[in-house]
Amino acid sequence: MENGTWLDEVPKRPHQPRTWSRELPIIADALGTSLSDRLLFAVPKKGRLHQACLDLLHGSDIQFHRHSRLDIALVKNHPLALIFLPAADIPTFVGEGRVDLGITGRDQVEEHECIAPPTETTGVTEVLDLDFGKCKLQVQVPAKGDLQRPEDLIGKNVVTSFTNLTERYFRKLEAEQAGGNGSADAPLKTKIKFVGGSVEAACALGVADGIVDLVESGETMRAAGLKAISTVVDTSAILIKSKQPSKPELVDLISARIRGVITAQKYVLCTYNIKRSQLEAACKITRGKRAPTITTLEEEGWVAVSVMVERKNIAVAMDQLTAAGAEDILVMKLENSRTG
Ligand SMILES: Nc1ncnc2c1ncn2[C@@H]1O[C@H](COP(=O)(O)OP(=O)(O)OP(=O)(O)O)[C@@H](O)[C@H]1O
Numbered sequence: 001m002e003n004g005t006w007l008d009e010v011p012k013r014p015h016q017p018r019t020w021s022r023e024l025p026i027i028a029d030a031l032g033t034s035l036s037d038r039l040l041f042a043v044p045k046k047g048r049l050h051q052a053c054l055d056l057l058h059g060s061d062i063q064f065h066r067h068s069r070l071d072i073a074l075v076k077n078h079p080l081a082l083i084f085l086p087a088a089d090i091p092t093f094v095g096e097g098r099v100d101l102g103i104t105g106r107d108q109v110e111e112h113e114c115i116a117p118p119t120e121t122t123g124v125t126e127v128l129d130l131d132f133g134k135c136k137l138q139v140q141v142p143a144k145g146d147l148q149r150p151e152d153l154i155g156k157n158v159v160t161s162f163t164n165l166t167e168r169y170f171r172k173l174e175a176e177q178a179g180g181n182g183s184a185d186a187p188l189k190t191k192i193k194f195v196g197g198s199v200e201a202a203c204a205l206g207v208a209d210g211i212v213d214l215v216e217s218g219e220t221m222r223a224a225g226l227k228a229i230s231t232v233v234d235t236s237a238i239l240i241k242s243k244q245p246s247k248p249e250l251v252d253l254i255s256a257r258i259r260g261v262i263t264a265q266k267y268v269l270c271t272y273n274i275k276r277s278q279l280e281a282a283c284k285i286t287r288g289k290r291a292p293t294i295t296t297l298e299e300e301g302w303v304a305v306s307v308m309v310e311r312k313n314i315a316v317a318m319d320q321l322t323a324a325g326a327e328d329i330l331v332m333k334l335e336n337s338r339t340g
């Protein structure tokens, strides 16, 4: 392909979601009921975040029945309707205030904000990091090739589903390379092309010198003979709200419920008995979310400790507690929570 013709020939990802005109009639017709008195909550309709979101809704006791093929579900126990949308489109719907709440990746929000910067009334507010969907948007090149640094891709062909973040990244890189001579308006030398999926195939197929794609375990990248040379964005799933939600109290209630479920998934409750003389050392190991609860035992000189510990740290904490003289260490899964 001729240099300089790529961007002109291949339209980049459109600003308006592809489903915009299709979704509105669906919403209007769905179930023959008015949505005007309901808070609208957008949930990824498929993909990596879908099942985790359904589990979160279930854990928050948000009860709904979704008819097959319908992208809307009325919630039975709250004035709420769930709208199932592509994760990439959710920042647009929430950002424009068409939908009040949403779950999507931080990467999708940042991609959207590149072309629709937030204003006082538009754009999204992050309510909560949901602690799943963690991955990195990374610049990748063939593992056995000559390209070693992201700068080596300047002027070359880069394929991605995140054209706006990729453009912002290479624009900054090109400006840095140009030193004081770089202008913000200078035409982009790097040629960026949008593909909707299977981005990792682009180098092997000869359409790209490098790609910008999501990496979690790195299996997809390695299987495609690629290696990561730089990170554009660190991402995880987030709960977002519009700037002027229709029912702020319900937004707060749903957010508190979701926060409770996420906290319950993130922490375990650990209890143990320890001599009072060893208590200070033990409390340094298990500091708790706020502070440990200490109860005096009937047995002279002993106390019982009850404390929340991050699930990912519990095995090490148990080893350290044992070494510090703790006994009867029990760890319990939390079903749900409301904490400060
Ligand atoms: N491997 C992964 N590990 C963790 N989170 C991921 C992973 N891949 C994607 N995500 C998160 O899930 C979001 C949606 O990605 P996903 O590929 O599932 O989208 P999708 O809506 O199914 O679109 P597509 O049709 O492009 O597959 C991403 O923006 C990212 O935040």
Ligand SMILES: O=P(O)(O)OC[C@H]1O[C@H](OP(=O)(O)OP(=O)(O)O)[C@H](O)[C@@H]1O
Binding pocket: 047, 048, 196, 197, 198, 199, 200, 213, 214, 215, 216, 217, 218, 219, 220, 221
């Ligand atoms: O590092 P890994 O654990 O291998 O995960 C990374 C892969 O996951 C996502 O794709 P997905 O499988 O959702 O399909 P897609 O390519 O159609 O987006 C992403 O686009 C990567 O290809």
